[in-house]
Amino acid sequence: MKIEIDQRSGFCFGVEKVIKIAEDILKKEGKVYCLGEIVHNQREMERLVSLGLVTIDYETYRNMKNCKVLIRAHGEPPETYKIAEKNNIQLLDGTCPIVYRLQKKVKIGYEEMKIKDGQVVIFGKEEHAEVIGLKGQTEGKAIVISHLQELDQIDFSKPVVLYSQTTRNKKKYRELGREIRKRINGVADINELIINNTICNQVANRELTIREFARNHDLVLFASGKNSSNGKMLFQVCKEENPNSRFISSESEIKKNWFDNAKSVGICGATSTPEWLMRNVADKVKSLSE
């Protein structure tokens, strides 16, 4: 049986960068606090915890003083930086440069909308860490939309500037933009709608390459943490292309009968899936098919 690991799957450079920061500090100091889960992958979390990574929540963070805290790739709202300053916390800032640039853009957009009495709209999940960081750039005023059904929150008679969480689906973002344009048309000046292309290419390109990869195999094993939004999105893409796609979080979930009639198995994953996990999956497939 042919077994192939998708060479374009695995950590994006933002996740790779923050994990490297964590590993370097853990090597030197044996312990580091991280505000929130550094990566949405349970297996990688277990590895880092065994090296000394300690995940803290916001309540704990607010009460900490005189220590170091790692900021993950998703970025943080300004409030987090203010607390650090007040409590003498040294931040090891692992914010992905793409997210950082997006935060700056959202901030500028918000300042412009304040002058025009307009609205900042973010396509994303309200509770997602990146979106919390983005909304923070707008003093909490941005309207967050995750489905077309939520569009009624927008006042279409006023200017709108639209951004997307970096890991959202491009097609859905285009649909959302089209629908907003439709509703503004006739109610206000259409030029008062600005749609920014802010989906990360690391994600958008993967959508295309994973489609092709999924098509080329009889069975697709998609390895990802269950709470990775990018993982959910990319798995959906695999499913669309190849109905014989399975979502797994660990090699232990693989069942021998999945390989019935399969001549080739493709292994791929999210931007938060470590390469070593995909290799473990490949080894397991090999041992089950022998």
Ligand code: SF4
């Ligand atoms: S998906 Fe893109 S924006 Fe998000 S952390 Fe990775 S590289 Fe950065």
